[in-house]
Amino acid sequence: MHPIAGRPLEIRRITDHDDHERAGRLVRAAYDALGDLPEDDEYLDQLADVGSRRADADVIVALRDGRIVGCLTFVARADSDHHEFDDHDATSFRYFGVDPAAQGSGVGVAMVQWVIDETRRLGRPRVRIHTLREMVAAQRLYTRLGFVRTPELDEDWDGVEGIAYLYVVDGAEVAAGLGSPPV
Ligand SMILES: CC(C)(COP(=O)(O)OP(=O)(O)OC[C@H]1O[C@@H](n2cnc3c(N)ncnc32)[C@H](O)[C@@H]1OP(=O)(O)O)[C@@H](O)C(=O)NCCC(=O)NCCS
Numbered sequence: 001m002h003p004i005a006g007r008p009l010e011i012r013r014i015t016d017h018d019d020h021e022r023a024g025r026l027v028r029a030a031y032d033a034l035g036d037l038p039e040d041d042e043y044l045d046q047l048a049d050v051g052s053r054r055a056d057a058d059v060i061v062a063l064r065d066g067r068i069v070g071c072l073t074f075v076a077r078a079d080s081d082h083h084e085f086d087d088h089d090a091t092s093f094r095y096f097g098v099d100p101a102a103q104g105s106g107v108g109v110a111m112v113q114w115v116i117d118e119t120r121r122l123g124r125p126r127v128r129i130h131t132l133r134e135m136v137a138a139q140r141l142y143t144r145l146g147f148v149r150t151p152e153l154d155e156d157w158d159g160v161e162g163i164a165y166l167y168v169v170d171g172a173e174v175a176a177g178l179g180s181p182p183v
Pocket of ligand 1: 002005031034095097098099105106108109130131132136138140141
């Protein structure tokens with residue numbers, strides 16, 4: 001059991017008072033720690049730039065004992081530059097990382113659960129994401145939470161494989177009268 005597992009976690013939107021640099025640094029560190037990703041300093045810098053991302057996206061942080069330990073960007077609108085799917089009913093999330101020192105203590109699951117709960121709250125029927133082949137811990141986490149593979153929406157970004165997943169929110173179509181069935 002991770003020594004800090006079980007301690008209370010707060011998951012919420014980032015505010016002006018939060019340490020944006022720390023949030024960005026830990027996303028970059030989480031991706032860096034994967035090791036076998038293609039070298040792309042420009043993308044790593046983009047990952048770390050939470051301050052800019054906040055201007056046009058919903059940056060979500062996880063805090064334990066007041067310290068940011070996880071960060072992701074929630075993408076509610078399909079017309080956002082951060083949305084990668086041609087599906088206007090779907091929400092998404094990107095740039096997701098947990099401080100390597102806090103990994104394995106439940107932060108990741110809690111953050112993805114936040115996304116699912118927010119998607120349901122918005123009356124939206126599904127969440128779509130891409131992950132990378134190398135992100136095996138993330139893939140286990142998504143599968144455990146009920147995401148399923150949608151290989152027809154996989155991407156190839158100049159040799160970098162984007163692996164597509166879908167989460168269908170229970171009852172959301174019925175509740176909101178929204179949405180066509182997932183492809
Ligand atoms: C993917 C990622 C965000 C997951 O974050 P995390 O905080 O480690 O996730 P969790 O702790 O919720 O779950 C990870 C593992 O810890 C285990 N765990 C969670 N809480 C636990 C607890 N209290 N006690 C023991 N184990 C626990 C989970 O069961 C899970 O185990 P698994 O190996 O069977 O999957 C993190 O690994 C990361 O930053 N990876 C690099 C970047 C990345 O891949 N991002 C995804 C972009 S799509």
